[in-house]
Amino acid sequence: MKNRLRIWLGVALGVGFMYLALRKIRLDDLINGFSNARYWPLLPCAVMVILSHILRAIRWQLLILPVKKAALSRLFSALMIGYVVNSFTPAHLGELVRSYVLGKKEGIQVSSVLASVVVERVIDIFSLLALMLIAVFLYPFPSWVTKSGYLMLAVSVVMLLVLVTLRLYPGPSLRYIAWASRFLPGRLGGRLSEVGEGFISGLVPLAKWSDYIKVGVLSVAIWLCYGVVFHLCLFAFDFNTIYGTTWLTSVLLLVITTIAVVVPSSPGYVGTYHYLCQLTLAMFAVPAGQALSFAAVVHMINFLPVTLVGIFCAKREGMTVLKNPAGTEKTSGGKADY
Template identity: 35%
Template sequence: MTVRQKKLIYIAVGVAISVVLLWALFRNIDFVRLRQALRGANYWWLLPNVLLVLVTMYQRAYRWRFMLLPIKKVPMSKLMAATCIGFMANNVLPLRLGEFVRAYSLADQDKDISKSASLATIFVERMVFDLVALLLIFGGVLMVTSLHIDPKVRTGIYVAISIALLGIVFMYTLALRPQRAAKLIVRYLFFVPVRIRERVQEIVLKFSRGLEFVTDIKTFLWVSVQTMLIWIIMGLSNYFVFLAFGFDLPVSASFMLLVIVSIAILIPSSPGFIGVYHYAAAATLQAYSISSEKAVSFALVLHAAQNRHHPHPPPHLLRACAATDGPFSGSKS
């Protein structure tokens, strides 16, 4: 099976998941009530929501700058451009390929940053810092609410905890012992040609450069604080959409929504997380006794508000990510 065929299968699976979830979401919906809920919303409340989301975009770029400091002090303009492009690419590419576009975009703008190192910072950002922050928020919400958590959701949380722990172990192993880690990885590739093993070792070492920031305790703590701040602001931004629909819900519900949706969109889906995002958001609100029609209308509006204000990624970046060998082919890995 070729790489292209595998990609097509992954995309097909993602689209199928989105279709199934959309069917499950809308199958029992009264569309008259859904339309009434959409018409009855006060959309002025979306302004502070969008403003706070844009603030977190800047914060993400600012945090990224500190993660890249051991390599180079990158201008904020380049980081903001790459961050916005990556988020927008997630709306037009499946399987979260926007994260690759983001890494490729920065390396494309600044030749001193390798694609492997750029991707490493994003990997750690997403699979360690962001995931741990969400789990801490989830724990905090459970302490102040008596909401019943579905067993499937609990299972998902346990999986997320496992991923975060593995990510932390991987991060520190590669950051503190890059040469040893690279040799260990190559050792298990004894069945591939020497040329490929040498290439893999080279990429792993470049990848480890993007993890060097974790060895500086001050930078590590600063990145951790920024991460918590980003997610707290994101949680608060959801509350303004509650107000738009007149929901009488506690602030903790906004953070529960944030956690459930953020973990749900890790599931492969069609571009823009269509289906998984809406299903997770609606299911969370229904757990707070919000009617199905209002919950779905909320999910539609929140998704649209948070995914329609990013600039379109340049065509050459999308073509690079869609290429058979991916955006990280080429000489400067």
């Protein structure tokens, strides 16, 4: 029942934001946007999208290294499978699925893998906030973007404090989890304690300071890939010539549209992504119809290659990982318990 509610809520969000994106467009602007675009720059865009995810897999390998040295190919497969799930389900369920896939294949507790995913997301949010801070000095953001930044900062600080507390005080944290689990029915309480223990065991600091530097460099490289994708797409639509868009436009697009990805939204971020992209380009006097055609192309560039690669990875790893993401099947490396 809860899963259905999440799905319908996500669909409602997507429909609502898509309505906002469509309500003021002129059909001829939309058609002209598609027909006048140069599509050859989209091929390097697709390459940059996949490259960004390869870099994400390398960074994930560093983050989970204190628990186990996982194979890069399996990390990449789990990551891409998770993205496919995110494309068709709301509430970032793909993060749970990719944690299960890696745990199943590498014999790591799923909750320990999930801890590394949470750390990764905290890094992403702080990276986004740093990028937003830089952009603020270059361009005045609308108030709703600034407020969203404050909200993300508050959430990320709370998440960071929780992670640090769990890591520094594992004993008291586990006792509190055990106390809270008494209020849950049946085996659910015992499972919560197991998940908590596995999650805390996954919060292991990196062994070398050089690894922290590598994580930082990889994070910058990942965001640079995203920025290049936007800039190439702006060039493809000739917005740089017609409307004077620059690298600053790419940065603003990156910051504002990432809000649609960070917060729980519709499956595949359909609607929310398009509307936020449209709002950003409106700052540069791009007509709503042309902005929507641009948003549709950029969204497809991010969606199609990832989906195709993700489906290939799912078939290579075995589709059962998608059919039963809560199971605890045996693997060659052990059991993927929670």
